[in-house]
Amino acid sequence: METETTQDRVITEYLLREAGFAKLEVNDTTPTRQALMTAIPKGQFTTYWMDSKKYYVYNDKSSQALYFGDEAAYQKVVSMVNDKKLCQSMDATQSAAFWSCFEEFQKAGKR
Numbered sequence: 001m002e003t004e005t006t007q008d009r010v011i012t013e014y015l016l017r018e019a020g021f022a023k024l025e026v027n028d029t030t031p032t033r034q035a036l037m038t039a040i041p042k043g044q045f046t047t048y049w050m051d052s053k054k055y056y057v058y059n060d061k062s063s064q065a066l067y068f069g070d071e072a073a074y075q076k077v078v079s080m081v082n083d084k085k086l087c088q089s090m091d092a093t094q095s096a097a098f099w100s101c102f103e104e105f106q107k108a109g110k111r
Helices: 006-019 031-039 072-089 094-107
Strands: 022-023 044-048 054-062 065-070
Touching: 006 022, 006 054, 006 065, 006 072, 031 065, 054 072, 065 072
Parallel strands: none
Antiparallel strands: 022 065, 044 054, 054 065
16 A cells, blocks of 8 residues: 655645645535545546536545646646656655755746
8 A cells, every 4th residue: 555655745735736726625524525535536636517617626635635626727737747756756765855856846837
């Protein structure tokens, strides 16, 4: 079983938010959100249609949140993921190098 690192969680949330996804917290007082979280595979986008518009929902169970975005946000996050892989390919023992790469990613405005 693969374990998500803190670095992975930070990157995922950053990319989703920068791409234009809205974060919805899921907790004990949000049964509808909990049901949706249960129905959507973790770490994957699920497509929903409403009023002839396509929306994407991403289930981030590690932070107990759902992210909602439109087609533009989805296309943006897809293009950003390629840059993300460059940072994540570094050896995990090189934490300073990882964070340096991630800071460069943010400063360069990779969106």
